[in-house]
Amino acid sequence: MKKIMTTGLALALTSMLAACGSNNAATNNAGTSNAAAPEANQSGEPTELVISTWGFSEDFFKASVYEPFEKEHNVKIVVEIGNNAERLNKIRQGSSDVDVVYLSDYYAQQGINEGLFESIDNSKIPNLENIYDIARAPLGAEYGPAYTIGRLGIAYNPALVEGGVSSWADLWTKFDKNLTLPAITATAGPMVVDAASAAAGDATFNEDTAFTKLKELDNNVVKYYSQTSEYVNMFSQEEIAGGPIMEMYFKDLQAAVPDAKFVAPSEGAYAVMNTINVVKGSDNKELAEEFINWQLSDEVQEASAKAKVDSPVSMNVMLTPEEAVGVTYGADVIGQLRKLDMSFVNEHITEWTDRFNREIGG
Template identity: 70%
Template structure:
C-alpha cells in the first residue's frame, strides 16, 4: 500500500536478469536433513554469501554438521549487504544461498535475482513466528532471526525516564541525543516513528519530516554506524538514542547502568533473511540448509551464544539466556514491521529531503 510504510502492530498471523550457471554441478540430494545421509562420493560445493561474523561458531554448530549430514563442502563469500548483493546482480559470483537484511533482500527480489522457494521442503517453517515465515512474500526466503530497534539510555545522564518514542522529544534529552541517519538501516524506522509520534495512524511523510526536524538542534550527531553510537555513549557525549537490541551488550560493557526500552508504541522488527540465488543448480540442497538453520537445534545454540535472536518458537530460554536478545511471543508479536518494498521505492526521495530539511 503506497500510503502506508508500516503494517502496524503484528499478531500471530530491514535490475536483474536470470543468472545462469551459478553454483556447483547438480547432484541428487536426500531429504531435508532428517531423512538420512546424502550419497557419498565427491562433496557437493554449496556457496553461501554472508557477513562473516562469529565464523568459529557457525563453522562448528551450523556448517559442520550440515556438511557431514549431506556430504557437502560449504564455501563462504564474505562481505557487507551492498557489496555481496552487487556481486550477484553483476553475475560475478557463483553463490547458491545469500543472507541479507530484509531491506537489501527486497532489492534482490525487485531485480529478479532469487529463486522461488519450495515451502513444502522447509518443514521447520511451521515452528517459527508468523512474521518471519514470509517477510517479503511467500515465494521468497524466511527471516532466520528477528531483532528489534528500541531506545537505549543512561539513567545517570538524564532525569528523563524513557518509555516511548515520544520521549525522544523531551527537553531533558536536548543536546544529549543521537538519531540514525536516513541512510542507516534504522533510518526509515525513525521516520516512521516520527509519523506515529505526530499522531498519524497511516504513514504521513510531511508530518514525519516536520517532527524529526523539531529534534534537529538537540541532536548531537546523526549516526551512520552503530560503532559511532557506542563510542558517543561510552564517552558521555550522548545520553540516549535508538539502537538495535543486539548492540546493547556493547553499551553495557562501557556503561553498566545502560537500559534498553521497547517503546510503548512498538519497537521495530529488524529481520535478516536467507534466499536462493536464481540459477543455482543446488536449489534443493539450499532449501535443506534453510530448513536446518530454522531448526530448534541451530536456533537454540545461536540464541544461547548471543549470536542471533531466535525465530523458532519451540525452544525455551531462561531469563538469563534471553538477556540481550529479542525473545518470546509477547515481545515479537508487538513489533512493528516496515513495508520494505515501499521503503525501497521512496528512499531516494527521502534521502534528498532529509539532506535539505534535517541534516543541515
C-alpha cells in the same frame, strides 16, 4: 496515505507438522530431512555450497551451523563476506557463484524486485511450520524466511537523562543535545522516519509530518550514525545519552555503561529481520533449501539464541530469563513489533534520502 507498518502483529502459534503419510520424509534430530538430502557429485567429493553473509560471529557459525551441515550432507561450504550492499551488488553483477544469501529484509526486498532470487519450495523446508508467522514469509510466500528477528528500540544512560524513557516521543523531550539517530541510509533509518510520524500522532504514515518532526529534533542530534561502533564509542565517552539502537548491540553499551537501559517504546519497537534466500541460477537449489531448513532447526535456533548471536524465530526454543537477556524472545515480545512495508520503503527511499540531506542532515 498508505501505511508503511503494522502494529500488534498477530501470531498464529501453529502446531507442528503431523507425522503422517508414507510419502513424507522422516526428519532427523538435526532438523534436516534425510530423504531430501541431495547426493554428492559423481566423484564422491563434497558438493560446494557458496554462502554470502556478513561475517560476524564466524567461530559460532563455523562450529554450530556450517560444520554439522557439511558432515550430514557431504558438503563443502565456502563463505563470501561483506556488508549487505556489497554482497547484493556482486550478485547483481554476476561476479560471484553464491547459492545462499543472508540479507536484511530491506536489501532482500531489492533483490526480489530485481529478480535475483529463486522461488523456494516450502515443502522442502518443513521447519517453516515451527517459526513465528511474521518470520515465515516476510517478503512474500515465494521467497526466503527471516531466520532471526531483532528489534529496534531506545537505549539510554539514566545518569544523563532526567526521568525515564518509555516512548518514541521521548526522543523529542528527554534528550538535550546528547542524542544520536541512525543515518537515513542505515537499516534503521526508515524506521526512525516512521517513528517520527507516529510521534507526531499520525495514525498512518505521513511523510511531510515525519520530516517536519525530524527537523525539530536535528539540533539535539550529536551525530547521525552509520556504524554501531560509532554509537558505542559516543555512548561510552558520554558524548551522547542515547538514541535508537538494535537490541542485539545493547550488550556492548552495557559493557561500557553498566547502568544503561534498553526500552521497547510504548508505540512498539521495530522488527529488524534478517532473511535467507536462494540466488537465481544456483546449481544447488535443493541443497540450498536444505540449508535454510537447517538454519531454522530448533538446534541451530537454540544455539544461536544462547550464544546471543541471533534472536530465535522458532516457537520451540525455550530460554531462561538469564538466557533471554538481550535477545528478542517470546510471542508477547514479537507480537508487539512494528513491521515496515519494505516494498513501500524501497519505492521511496531515494526521495527520502534526498529530502533528508536537503532539509536535515545536509
